[in-house]
Amino acid sequence: MIKETAYTFKILRFDAKKPDETPRFQSYKIRVIPGLTVLSVLLRIRDEIDGTLSFRSSCRSAVCGSCAMVINGKIDLACRTQVASFGTNTIILEPLPNFEIIKDLIVDMTPFWNMYEKIRPYLIRKSPDPEKEIKQSEEQRRRIDQFVNCILCACCYGACPVLARNPDYLGPAAMAKLERFILDSRDERPDSVLDEINNENGVWGCDTVFRCIDACPKEVRPTDSIVGLRKAILKKKLFGKYK
Amino acid sequence: MLNHDIIIVGGGLAGLRAAVGLCEKYDVAILSKVHPIRSHSIAAQGGINASLANHPEGKDDSWEKHTFDTIKGSDYLADQHAVEIMCKEAPVIVYEMEHWGCPFSRFEDGSIAQRPFGGAGYPRTCYSADITGHVLLNTLYERAVSKGVKVYSEWFAIALVIDNGQCHGVIAFDLINGKIVPVKSKVTVFATGGYGRVYQYSTNALINTGSGIGIAYKAGVPVKDMEFVQFHPTGLIGTNILITEACRGEGGYLINNKNERFMEKYAPKAMELAPRDIVSRSIQTEIDEGRGFDHPLGKYIKLDLRHLGAQKIMEKLPGIRKICIDFIGIDPIYEPIPIMPCQHYSMGGIDTNEKAETEIKGFYAAGECACVSVHGANRLGGNSLLETIVFGKLSAFAIDEYLSGNNVSPEEKPLNAKLNEIETHIKKIANNTGERPFSILSDLSKNMSSNVGIFRKKDELALVLEKIMEIKERYKNVHISSSSLHMNYELLNAIELGYMIEVAHTIALGAYLREESRGAHFRRDFSSRNDEKWLKHTIARFGADGNPEISFKEVVITRYQPMERKY
Numbered sequence: 001m002i003k004e005t006a007y008t009f010k011i012l013r014f015d016a017k018k019p020d021e022t023p024r025f026q027s028y029k030i031r032v033i034p035g036l037t038v039l040s041v042l043l044r045i046r047d048e049i050d051g052t053l054s055f056r057s058s059c060r061s062a063v064c065g066s067c068a069m070v071i072n073g074k075i076d077l078a079c080r081t082q083v084a085s086f087g088t089n090t091i092i093l094e095p096l097p098n099f100e101i102i103k104d105l106i107v108d109m110t111p112f113w114n115m116y117e118k119i120r121p122y123l124i125r126k127s128p129d130p131e132k133e134i135k136q137s138e139e140q141r142r143r144i145d146q147f148v149n150c151i152l153c154a155c156c157y158g159a160c161p162v163l164a165r166n167p168d169y170l171g172p173a174a175m176a177k178l179e180r181f182i183l184d185s186r187d188e189r190p191d192s193v194l195d196e197i198n199n200e201n202g203v204w205g206c207d208t209v210f211r212c213i214d215a216c217p218k219e220v221r222p223t224d225s226i227v228g229l230r231k232a233i234l235k236k237k238l239f240g241k242y243k
Numbered sequence: 244m245l246n247h248d249i250i251i252v253g254g255g256l257a258g259l260r261a262a263v264g265l266c267e268k269y270d271v272a273i274l275s276k277v278h279p280i281r282s283h284s285i286a287a288q289g290g291i292n293a294s295l296a297n298h299p300e301g302k303d304d305s306w307e308k309h310t311f312d313t314i315k316g317s318d319y320l321a322d323q324h325a326v327e328i329m330c331k332e333a334p335v336i337v338y339e340m341e342h343w344g345c346p347f348s349r350f351e352d353g354s355i356a357q358r359p360f361g362g363a364g365y366p367r368t369c370y371s372a373d374i375t376g377h378v379l380l381n382t383l384y385e386r387a388v389s390k391g392v393k394v395y396s397e398w399f400a401i402a403l404v405i406d407n408g409q410c411h412g413v414i415a416f417d418l419i420n421g422k423i424v425p426v427k428s429k430v431t432v433f434a435t436g437g438y439g440r441v442y443q444y445s446t447n448a449l450i451n452t453g454s455g456i457g458i459a460y461k462a463g464v465p466v467k468d469m470e471f472v473q474f475h476p477t478g479l480i481g482t483n484i485l486i487t488e489a490c491r492g493e494g495g496y497l498i499n500n501k502n503e504r505f506m507e508k509y510a511p512k513a514m515e516l517a518p519r520d521i522v523s524r525s526i527q528t529e530i531d532e533g534r535g536f537d538h539p540l541g542k543y544i545k546l547d548l549r550h551l552g553a554q555k556i557m558e559k560l561p562g563i564r565k566i567c568i569d570f571i572g573i574d575p576i577y578e579p580i581p582i583m584p585c586q587h588y589s590m591g592g593i594d595t596n597e598k599a600e601t602e603i604k605g606f607y608a609a610g611e612c613a614c615v616s617v618h619g620a621n622r623l624g625g626n627s628l629l630e631t632i633v634f635g636k637l638s639a640f641a642i643d644e645y646l647s648g649n650n651v652s653p654e655e656k657p658l659n660a661k662l663n664e665i666e667t668h669i670k671k672i673a674n675n676t677g678e679r680p681f682s683i684l685s686d687l688s689k690n691m692s693s694n695v696g697i698f699r700k701k702d703e704l705a706l707v708l709e710k711i712m713e714i715k716e717r718y719k720n721v722h723i724s725s726s727s728l729h730m731n732y733e734l735l736n737a738i739e740l741g742y743m744i745e746v747a748h749t750i751a752l753g754a755y756l757r758e759e760s761r762g763a764h765f766r767r768d769f770s771s772r773n774d775e776k777w778l779k780h781t782i783a784r785f786g787a788d789g790n791p792e793i794s795f796k797e798v799v800i801t802r803y804q805p806m807e808r809k810y
Contacts, residue, residue: 002539051723058449058450063286063562064282064286066281121385122343133347135354184344
């Protein structure tokens with residue numbers, strides 16, 4: 001038999017449709033076998049104890065980016081966080097910071113997607129497409145690798161201290177996405193895109209305190225992208241072009 | 244009432260590709276129960292097949308050879324003209340995705356990298372490390388953003404509205420605001436994915452309930468070949484997270500407790516790279532005959548990558564390494580991965596043709612929810628990503644042709660009637676006093692995994708059919724905790740469960756009736772293929788008594804006569 005351990009889950013409850021009620025923590029006691037993730041316990045709580053609990057989830061394997069939240073003070077995906085990893089039998093769950101709560105652990109991601117769309121997150125080409133693939137060396141491909149890995153879970157957005165005080169700041173994920181395209185040997189976007197981020201809402205807003213890097217569950221380093229974009233801006237200023 | 248020319252349900256690869264193909268000419272909207280980037284296409288790992296002939300050992304590859312491998316892999320149940328179309332189109336769509344920005348891995352000459360995969364005569368699986376679904380979905384979503392495609396994110400299609408042989412749209416459920424809204428459309432496309440969650444052990448995401456298939460079926464659209472369920476050989480023990488076939492494509496071994504590469508007994512030539520149905524059966528046989536390993540979470544076989552070396556694992560399979568470290572505390576550089584076969588893919592689905600058309604005017608389906616059929620009785624690895632994009636694209640052509648040539652006017656009346664019916668159903672669920680949805684689903688999915696799995700038998704299938712009838716009765720009293728409509732996942736689960744039971748019924752009945760073994764459908768009591776009686780598709784329609792009405796349909800054979808399948 002596998003031994004179960006008793007845990008207390010304290011989960012922040014709030015419903016934006018009932019704005020008069022203040023957010024509160026609700027406690028759930030549940031027995032857990034070793035090796036279970038926070039998400040699997042959340043699913044059991046909703047199934048077996050409280051059907052009104054709201055949270056997002058899908059892939060269970062840290063690839064879809066649905067279940068970002070604050071777990072005992074640390075921002076991470078619930079699906080890849082082991083319940084046993086905290087050395088305590090109390091697990092506190094809160095929604096991602098820097099967003100409005102819709103219900104319980106679900107936040108309104110609209111500002112995140114707005115920033116994502118703002119940087120034109122797609123390959124821009126001027127040259128006609130060849131008949132086959134646009135050639136790219138493995139070395140060129142490797143340059144964008146870490147930024148390609150981003151799953152848009154918004155852990156970094158929730159962790160960013162700049163966004164806490166300036167909601168117009170582009171944020172780490174959007175800048176990592178922009179850098180992913182600027183570094184792509186196939187991309188031909190005009191240099192003028194750099195002017196749009198050459199300000200306090202763009203690359204110069206970053207405090208470079210690396211909270212985004214700590215929060216990323218996929219080992220992406222958004223700060224690298226911000227530093228890279230700053231260098232591109234300086235390069236453009238000095239040499240007239242960034243590439 | 245909302246109104247669009249075309250409503251596409253599902254924001255994964257098939258749905259996005261259809262939208263991208265139609266949005267410049269028509270008023271198109273995608274309706275998706277999760278944000279499109281969370282769709283299950285994201286989880287595909289190993290790659291997408293196309294005969295680019297980039298690999299040094301694949302210079303002789305061609306779309307015809309890809310076609311042959313796919314048909315042989317399908318155990319000759321695929322419709323051959325449709326497979327030809329898909330394989331011919333494969334290089335076109337791979338280059339197109341590359342031009343749209345897809346970051347494929349590369350060979351030294353700068354061409355798209357390709358790797359060997361199961362059941363394929365040549366290394367033709369194009370990939371981006373082990374996150375190919377992730378890069379393809381991101382690229383197509385980016386393309387959709389660049390074209391300004393309208394998305395209703397976190398909206399669920401509750402019902403499909405068909406009247407007089409024509410589709411008039413869907414009844415949609417805005418999950419965030421808790422509103423139920425009819426959506427009128429000239430054309431409706433379902434790209435709603437597979438039904439993995441009907442099984443207890445599945446690699447699939449939690450969203451893969453198959454409700455789209457169930458919705459279409461209950462609305463009167465026939466479903467095809469539902470008994471053909473793919474069990475992936477290598478799901479991680481416990482969580483059943485997918486461990487890609489690329490592990491074996493890159494040279495990984497399967498090892499039993501006698502330290503043998505046991506695939507030698509079952510597929511001496513292809514070894515670990517035999518098609519999935521064969522490898523899964525071999526693993527299950529090893530486990531059943533006592534040559535597996537014990538784990539508190541079940542019995543398993545080892546997938547050994549250690550001989551590939553740290554560099555290859557980190558370069559080619561970094562995602563797999565991270566999954567193993569995060570979810571089971573094992574680093575595959577130093578330890579073998581404990582795996583077991585589990586449900587992975589739905590070969591069957593909504594009955595469509597090679598243009599993604601169904602028998603209902605104005606209703607199309609593409610991707611895993613559809614059955615063209617290009618996979619027949621067993622899908623080859625690397626062909627599912629391909630199918631989604633190819634048939635998403637071809638559906639756009641067919642829809643354009645339909646709308647250009649016909650004056651289509653959907654009606655509000657059937658939509659309003661269906662809206663009333665749905666509202667009554669939801670009120671009833673909210674006021675019931677029976678069982679919660681999770682306990683009914685857990686019973687259903689356990690029964691499906693135990694009795695409609697890799698090996699099947701008449702008495703077990705009969706048992707499961709009886710059980711499904713009992714579960715249908717229990718579902719009538721399904722009960723939820725709160726009657727509020729917004730962000731009420733328990734309500735969503737209860738609604739989807741109703742459709743999942745119907746899907747399970749068609750799978751189990753198809754498996755019960757098909758007295759032969761073909762591809763992924765293996766009957767212990769009829770262990771060989773019987774082309775004389777069973778070289779045909781199973782069609783299930785929602786009958787007047789609520790049970791599936793079964794009929795059969797010919798398989799299209801062009802130039803590949805059925806042969807014995809050896810690897």
